[in-house]
Amino acid sequence: MTYIAKPNIELPFRETNKLGLSKRDYEGVLSTLCAGCGHDSITAAIVRAFWELSIPPERVAKLSGIGCSSKTPAYFISGAHGFNSVHGRMPSVATGALAGNRDLVCIGVSGDGDSLSIGFGQFGHAVRRNINMLYIIENNGVYGLTKGQFSAAADKGSKSKKGAVNQWKNIDSVSTAISLGGSFVARSFSGDREQLVTLIKAGVTHPGCAVIDVVSPCVTFNNHVGSTKSYIYTREHYRPASQADFVPPADEIKATYAEGENTVVELHDGSKLVLKKADNGYDPTNRSKVLRYLEQHRARGEVVTGLLFINEDLPDMHAIYGTTPVPLKDVGFDQLNPGAEALADLQRRMW
Amino acid sequence: MNRVNDFILKIATVNGTGSASANGLLLKALFRMGIPVTGKNLFPSNIQGLPTWYEIRTSTQGYMSRSGRVDVMVAMNVQTYGKDLLEVSTGGYFIYDSTWPRERELHRDDVTVFGVPLAKLCNESFSDARVRILMKNIAYAGVLSALLDIDPDVMRGLLEETFATKSKLVESNIKAFNLGYDYAIGQFSCPLPVRAETIGDNKDKILIDGNAAAALGCVYAGATVGAWYPITPSTSLMDSFKHYCKMFRMDIENGGKNYCIVQAEDELAAAGIVLGANWVGARGFTPTSGPGISLMSEFIGFGYYAEIPSVFIDVQRVGPSTGMPTRTQQCDIMLCAYASHGDTRHPLLLPANPSECFEMTVRAFDLAERLQTPVFVLSDLDIGMNDWMIPKLEWDDAYRPDRGKVLRAEDLEEIEKFYRFEDIDGDGITARTYPGEHPKGAYFVRGSGHNRYGAYTEDSDEYKEVVDRLLVKWETAKSVVPRPLLKTAAKKTDIGIIAYGSSDNAVLEALDQLARNGIHADYMRVRAFPFGDEVKAFIESHVTVFVVEQNRDAQMRSLLILETNTDAAKLVPVLHYSGMPIPSTCVVEGLCKHLRVEAVA
Numbered sequence: 036m037t038y039i040a041k042p043n044i045e046l047p048f049r050e051t052n053k054l055g056l057s058k059r060d061y062e063g064v065l066s067t068l069c070a071g072c073g074h075d076s077i078t079a080a081i082v083r084a085f086w087e088l089s090i091p092p093e094r095v096a097k098l099s100g101i102g103c104s105s106k107t108p109a110y111f112i113s114g115a116h117g118f119n120s121v122h123g124r125m126p127s128v129a130t131g132a133l134a135g136n137r138d139l140v141c142i143g144v145s146g147d148g149d150s151l152s153i154g155f156g157q158f159g160h161a162v163r164r165n166i167n168m169l170y171i172i173e174n175n176g177v178y179g180l181t182k183g184q185f186s187a188a189a190d191k192g193s194k195s196k197k198g199a200v201n202q203w204k205n206i207d208s209v210s211t212a213i214s215l216g217g218s219f220v221a222r223s224f225s226g227d228r229e230q231l232v233t234l235i236k237a238g239v240t241h242p243g244c245a246v247i248d249v250v251s252p253c254v255t256f257n258n259h260v261g262s263t264k265s266y267i268y269t270r271e272h273y274r275p276a277s278q279a280d281f282v283p284p285a286d287e288i289k290a291t292y293a294e295g296e297n298t299v300v301e302l303h304d305g306s307k308l309v310l311k312k313a314d315n316g317y318d319p320t321n322r323s324k325v326l327r328y329l330e331q332h333r334a335r336g337e338v339v340t341g342l343l344f345i346n347e348d349l350p351d352m353h354a355i356y357g358t359t360p361v362p363l364k365d366v367g368f369d370q371l372n373p374g375a376e377a378l379a380d381l382q383r384r385m386w
Numbered sequence: 387m388n389r390v391n392d393f394i395l396k397i398a399t400v401n402g403t404g405s406a407s408a409n410g411l412l413l414k415a416l417f418r419m420g421i422p423v424t425g426k427n428l429f430p431s432n433i434q435g436l437p438t439w440y441e442i443r444t445s446t447q448g449y450m451s452r453s454g455r456v457d458v459m460v461a462m463n464v465q466t467y468g469k470d471l472l473e474v475s476t477g478g479y480f481i482y483d484s485t486w487p488r489e490r491e492l493h494r495d496d497v498t499v500f501g502v503p504l505a506k507l508c509n510e511s512f513s514d515a516r517v518r519i520l521m522k523n524i525a526y527a528g529v530l531s532a533l534l535d536i537d538p539d540v541m542r543g544l545l546e547e548t549f550a551t552k553s554k555l556v557e558s559n560i561k562a563f564n565l566g567y568d569y570a571i572g573q574f575s576c577p578l579p580v581r582a583e584t585i586g587d588n589k590d591k592i593l594i595d596g597n598a599a600a601a602l603g604c605v606y607a608g609a610t611v612g613a614w615y616p617i618t619p620s621t622s623l624m625d626s627f628k629h630y631c632k633m634f635r636m637d638i639e640n641g642g643k644n645y646c647i648v649q650a651e652d653e654l655a656a657a658g659i660v661l662g663a664n665w666v667g668a669r670g671f672t673p674t675s676g677p678g679i680s681l682m683s684e685f686i687g688f689g690y691y692a693e694i695p696s697v698f699i700d701v702q703r704v705g706p707s708t709g710m711p712t713r714t715q716q717c718d719i720m721l722c723a724y725a726s727h728g729d730t731r732h733p734l735l736l737p738a739n740p741s742e743c744f745e746m747t748v749r750a751f752d753l754a755e756r757l758q759t760p761v762f763v764l765s766d767l768d769i770g771m772n773d774w775m776i777p778k779l780e781w782d783d784a785y786r787p788d789r790g791k792v793l794r795a796e797d798l799e800e801i802e803k804f805y806r807f808e809d810i811d812g813d814g815i816t817a818r819t820y821p822g823e824h825p826k827g828a829y830f831v832r833g834s835g836h837n838r839y840g841a842y843t844e845d846s847d848e849y850k851e852v853v854d855r856l857l858v859k860w861e862t863a864k865s866v867v868p869r870p871l872l873k874t875a876a877k878k879t880d881i882g883i884i885a886y887g888s889s890d891n892a893v894l895e896a897l898d899q900l901a902r903n904g905i906h907a908d909y910m911r912v913r914a915f916p917f918g919d920e921v922k923a924f925i926e927s928h929v930t931v932f933v934v935e936q937n938r939d940a941q942m943r944s945l946l947i948l949e950t951n952t953d954a955a956k957l958v959p960v961l962h963y964s965g966m967p968i969p970s971t972c973v974v975e976g977l978c979k980h981l982r983v984e985a986v987a
Contacts, residue, residue, distance in 0.1 A: 093825040096666070109830060109842070116821030117830035118665060120658065121684050127655035131662020131670060132821070134611045134646040139666065139822050157658070160651040352648075359642030363610040364667035364820065366637075366644050368787060371608040373634040375781040378606070381633075382778050385592035386418070 041065045053089035061086040063110040073225030073251030073266075074103060074173050078110045080228055081142070081171075084235035085112060088283075096132050096139040100125040100154055103180055103253075104146030104173035123154025126161035126170070130352070133166050136362040137353050140239060141168035147188035148178050151206045155187070158208070162217045164352045165243040169235065172208050172246070173225075175253035176264035183256035190336075194261030209343055210329050212246045213322060218349040219245035221342045224269055225252065233308075234342060236281040242303040243351045250338060269338055276317045276328065277341035282307040300345055310342060319345050389580045391421045393457040395442040395530070398470045399523070400463045402434030407548070408523035409440040410773070412530060415540045417593055417775060420586025422448040425773050426967055431618065431711045437466045444582065447898070450739075450774070451891035452969035457580045458534065460526050462504075467492060471499075479578060481529060483522070500574060502529050507565045512558065521562035528566025535577035537584060538567055592778055596769035597673070599740035599779070600699055601626035603747025604671055605634060608787050609697070611670035612647045613659035615678065618711045619767040620701040623673035653678035657685035657698075664695045665831060667792070667820035669751050671697035676705045676718045679725060686760050687726025688833040690856075693807075693818070695754035695790070698722075699747065699763045701770040704965045713965025714767035716887050719941040722762045723915055729853065733863050734762045734915040738890035739769060741776045742913075748785075749868065755790040757863050758815060766936070768888045768967040791817040798826040805829075806840035807852055814859030860916060867914035870921055873897070875906035881977075882928035884921075884957075886912045886942060889934050889968050896973035905977065907932070915945065922950040925957070930984075932977055934960040936968050 041064060049057040061082045066075050085095065092114030099105035101122035108117050120128045125143050133141055143161075150158040150172050161170060176189040183196050187206040194200055212220045219241045223231045231249065238245030250269050252258050258265045263272075284305035298319070300308040310319065318324055325344050332339045359366065373381075395412070399405035406427075413425040421444045430436040443453065461470045461482040468491075474480050476496040482488070484501025492499050504525050508518045524545075531538045542560055549555040570576055601623050604612065614624045628647055635644040650656040656672045663670030674682065679700055689696050702718045704710035722734055733753060735746040747763055754761040798804060798819065806829040807816050819827030829840045837848035838855075875881075875897075885893045890911055897909055910924045925931050925946065933943040940959035947954045960976030962968040 091825075093828055094822050096821050114825045114828050116828050117832075118662075119830065119832040119834065120661075121688055121833060124654060124658045124685065127650065127658025128662035128665070130648060130655070131611060131613065131659035131664075132666045133662075134613075134648060134659065135663035135666040135668030135670065136820075136822055156651050157655055160655065164648075353646070356646055357641075357643050358646050359637045359640055359644050361637075361640075361642075362666075362668075362822075363644065363646060363663075366610065368608050370637070370644055371610065371635065372606055372785075375783050377634065378602075378779060378781045381602075381630075382592050385594050386589065 052086050054091060056086065056089075056092075058082060058086045060092065060114065061112050063108070063113045066107070066110045068103060068106065069255050071254040072103070073175065073249070073253070074107050075110070076225040076228065077171065077173055077231065077249050077251055078107050080231040080235055081111045084232045084239065087232070088236055088239060090140050090239070094138070094140050096129070096141045097144070098125045098129050098132070098141070099144045100146070100149040102146040102149050102178070104144055105149060107144050107173070123149050123152070124157055125149070126154065126157040129168050130161065130164065130166050133168065133352065135364045137167070137358065138362050142239070143168055143170045145170065145172050147172060147174045147176060147186040147208070151187040151208055155206070159211070159215055162212050162215045162244050162246060165218050165349055167242055167351045167353070168244055169238040170244055170246045172248045173251040174208065174248050174264070175251050175257055176262070177253050177257040179253050179256055190263040193263040194259070196256050196259055207333070208246065208248045210326060213326055213344045216349070217246055217344065218243035218346045219342075220344040221245070221247045222250070222338070222340045223247060224250045224273060224338065224340055226266060226270065227340065230275065230278065230340065233279050233281045237279065237302065237308050237342065240302045240304055240306050241345075241347070243349055263336070272337045274314070274332060274337040274339050275341045276314045276339050276343060277319060278311045279342050280309040280311070282309060300347060302347065308342065319343055389457060390583050391444050391446050391585065393444055393580045394453060394455045395458045395460070395534070396456045396473070397440045397460040397526070398463045398466050399438055399440070400465070401430055401432055401436050401438040403523065404520040405438070405440065405462070405523045408527040409442070411524075411527050411541060411544055411548075412536065413442055413773060414544055414593060415531070415536050416442065416444055416582055417588050417591070418540050419537055419582055419584040420588050421582060422446065422450075423775055424450045426452065426768065427772055428966060429712050437463050449891065449895040449970070451895055452967050453895070454969045454971040458530070460530065462522070462526065471497065479533070479580065481526070481533075500533070502526070502566065502569055504566065507569060508562065511561060511565060517558065521558065524559050524562035525566035528563040529570045531563070532567045532570035532576045533574060533578050535581040535583065588775065590778060591775050593773045593775055594740045595622070595771055595773055596737065596740040596743040596765050597623035597701060597771060598626040599743040600673070600747045600763065600765060600770070601630055602779070603744045605630045606781060607669060607748040607751040609669040609671050609751060610645050611659065611663035611668050612645070613650050613656040613663070613670065613672050614674065615650050615653045615656050617653075617675045617678050619703050619771045620673040620675050620678070620699065622771060623699060623701065653681035654685065657682035660696045661685055661689055661694050664754070665821065669787075671699060671751070673699040673701065675701050675703050676721065677708065679718060679721055683726045686732065687728060687730050689760040690726065690730045690732065691728070692831050692833055693758040693816070694831070695758050696760045697747070697750045697754050697763065698760055699765065702764060702766040710965045712767070714888070714967055715936050715963055715965065716764070716766055716889065717937040717941065717963070718764060719937070719945060722764060723945055731860060731916070732760050732762055733757065733867055734764050735868060736764050736886040736913050737769065738887050738911065739776060740774045741779065743769060744779050746868065752788040753866060756788050756815070756866065757859060758790060758818060759859070764887065766888050791815055793817050793819050793827060795824040798824040801826070805838065807836065807838045807855070809855055809858070812858070813862045814855050814857070815862060864916045864918055867916065867918070869918060870913055871911045872924070873909040875908050876901060877906045879906040879908060880929035881905070881907040882924060882931040883907045883909045883934060884912055884924070884931055884942070884946070885909070885934040889936060892968045892970045892973050893934055895970035896977070899970065899974050900977060905981065907977070912942070915949070917946070917949055921946070922952060925950060925952045929956065930958055930980075931956055932958050932960050932980070934968075934973055934976070936962050938963045
């Protein structure tokens with residue numbers, strides 16, 4: 036993870052959020068990814084979303100695995116606590132971090148290799164446990180750092196830069212997460228900043244595992260004709276199933292939406308997500324319909340985006356376990372240690 | 387042959403037939419009669435239908451290891467009759483179910499064979515098929531009570547205690563017990579010369595297995611996050627942790643759990659969860675066994691390089707590969723000492739009994755946080771899964787956990803800037819922070835090359851500065867891990883013995899036997915890695931040092947050679963790796979064999 040420190044230039048007219056922090060305070064070191072990499076756009080969207088939500092940087096735990104995507108936590112929120120773990124294992128570290136401190140705002144950044152090949156198991160179990168985190172998969176269908184091998188997310192028939200045709204059926208993170216009982220599953224495109232920022236805000240606010248798969252073209256190894264993860268292909272086959280507006284808790288829903296055309300999803304902190312039904316009758320709360328819809332459009336080679344599935348009522352890991360609301364790391368030792376007398380009592384039963 | 391309170395009773399059964407409760411009953415009754423006693427379960431990796439043995443040893447001397455003798459064999463498994471009969475020591479006794487008589491086959495001139503029609507007795511008294519099988523076990527306990535003079539009132543009392551909430555079961559169990567007891571009293575001249583005699587009550591002692599003791603250690607150390615993947619023989623550790631947490635860790639005010647146990651998808655995830663929890667400042671641990679350590683190794687190396695405290699409890703079993711999951715060995719020494727790729731070294735704590743499982747587990751959390759590194763507790767199946775008689779565990783309420791160098795919010799307020807890997811006081815240990823507490827405390831944990839400030843680097847000097855500091859930390863570790871224990875021989879000697887963990891009892895018994903034959907040896911029990919200076923000094927001050935351990939490749943010997951830079955020739959391996967707990971005879975024979983050869987030469 037090479038890095039270059041950003042020049043510290045004070046910009047005039049700096050706008051601040053509720054914490055008095057500028058957007059600059061949510062940035063990290065300078066990206067060393069290739070110019071035009073989709074991942075940098077996602078980083079920018081994360082910066083904006085967290086800034087707009089006024090989340091205190093030190094409360095954020097940003098984690099990743101290995102790969103181009105996993106370098107990016109260094110590029111946002113330098114005041115956050117970072118954890119660049121081992122390949123495919125970010126979810127387990129996030130699980131442990133949240134087990135120990137449930138108050139952390141946890142964001143994991145992964146890639147298609149990191150989550151769908153080496154880390155497929157951990158990805159699935161993070162979704163299944165519904166740990167309270169935002170889980171972003173920066174999906175470019177290719178291994179960049181090792182120079183262009185197909186990943187498990189590459190579509191069958193997609194061409195590599197060197198001309199090889201992928202023979203394997205792809206693993207789709209979105210339908211996988213929905214099938215596993217995920218509580219929040221979305222897909223976006225690094226080139227659609229507005230949609231992405233909204234989804235990130237909703238995902239952070241969602242009290243469970245919010246998976247956002249973001250198609251993020253690799254300009255160096257997977258942006259050619261014949262690739263199904265290029266900018267051109269994605270733009271041409273882009274199909275928003277729903278468009279969402281994120282409305283913070285204190286704000287009123289001001290925009291006017293045509294009746295019957297929208298679904299309002301209330302998030303646990305009182306904020307609202309207004310889903311404009313771009314596609315007639317799309318219902319992101321009906322799992323089997325969503326899966327059918329995704330399959331139909333996948334067959335047509337379309338990239339369906341938006342908030343694709345949500346169930347706000349699914350309990351997260353701590354709710355299921357019945358853990359104390361106090362972060363475990365802050366529970367006092369006197370409450371954790373039963374003491375000498377209890378040990379003596381206990382041992383009467385061992386005689 | 388008169389063996390009062392000094393005998394080995396072995397019970398051969400078929401696994402899955404419920405013999406564990408009868409065997410536990412016998413063990414506990416002998417324990418409550420004040421006799422030093424130990425029980426070893428020698429069981430198969432199977433749920434039902436294969437041969438299994440339970441070995442109980444009483445010893446007036448308090449010897450706890452296996453001895454290689456069998457004075458009384460209870461043969462309840464037709465499959466192993468022949469083998470079981472052969473195993474009985476001369477002058478011993480063999481008891482079998484004579485519902486189907488086998489007088490001609492089961493014969494040895496030097497062994498007394500008792501036939502008891504256990505199945506017949508139980509079939510006549512109980513109607514349910516499963517109950518008949520279960521009660522046969524209690525019936526043989528009754529037979530043994532009569533033959534070995536194991537106080538029947540204590541036995542009946544224990545049955546009443548066990549089934550206190552199920553009065554029907556008390557009735558049927560006592561009935562079965564009496565069937566066996568009365569039959570033996572009527573048919574044989576009871577008691578045998580091999581017998582028990584009440585000499586106290588062992589009120590100052592307990593019976594506990596090492597896994598339960600280690601679990602208590604986790605509770606008392608204040609561990610809150612337990613992550614694991616089920617694996618024999620460590621499973622009962624997490625079961626016990628859960629049990630004790632339910633007892634002690636339910637929040638009185640909010641009813642929530644002051645703990646979080648995650649059954650992970652595999653050991654890789656378990657290790658990741660442990661690192662994640664410790665990173666944020668919660669004490670997290672994982673119990674596992676050798677195959678689990680293999681899978682966790684990538685994260686263990688990460689923990690070493692990123693300096694994240696973590697506790698790995700390895701209840702060792704027989705390797706390599708799947709090996710023999712229900713058999714014991716000390717075969718993960720090298721694996722754990724250097725787990726993961728690259729230059730890595732990890733502190734190991736080596737408990738020899740459940741008392742030390744408790745103490746050292748608490749210590750492991752303190753050391754992990756003080757040294758900011760993965761720390762291993764290397765127990766094994768023999769310690770972990772067998773019931774051991776130990777002095778009551780003690781706890782000092784003045785204890786406070788050693789959280790190591792941590793800068794909390796108030797500390798960070800005071801300083802200009804925080805750098806994660808800056809060694810201020812020269813002990814190789816640098817201050818860390820907990821995520822979520824203070825903006826100044828933010829840093830980036832990474833397994834990739836980093837410099838003293840915590841930033842990514844590919845600069846050679848910056849890289850070396852950090853890994854060289856880790857060596858300074860390793861030196862610090864030497865001074866804080868548990869010291870070895872030394873038992874000096876009655877006479878001055880140039881023979882030394884080094885052993886560790888569950889080999890301890892075999893060595894202690896062997897020392898007495900050897901001394902009776904004029905062979906004196908000083909004994910050092912190594913209790914941790916890295917080795918302190920006294921280990922090297924011990925080796926240097928003896929001409930020959932026998933290294934007793936339970937693996938094929940003399941792993942501790944190798945580690946001693948590597949890490950103390952000692953003369954390999956003077957370290958003589960004494961090895962036992964059959965998967966059964968090491969008997970004292972192995973140590974005696976190992977020493978004698980070598981000393982004889984030396985004498986001839």
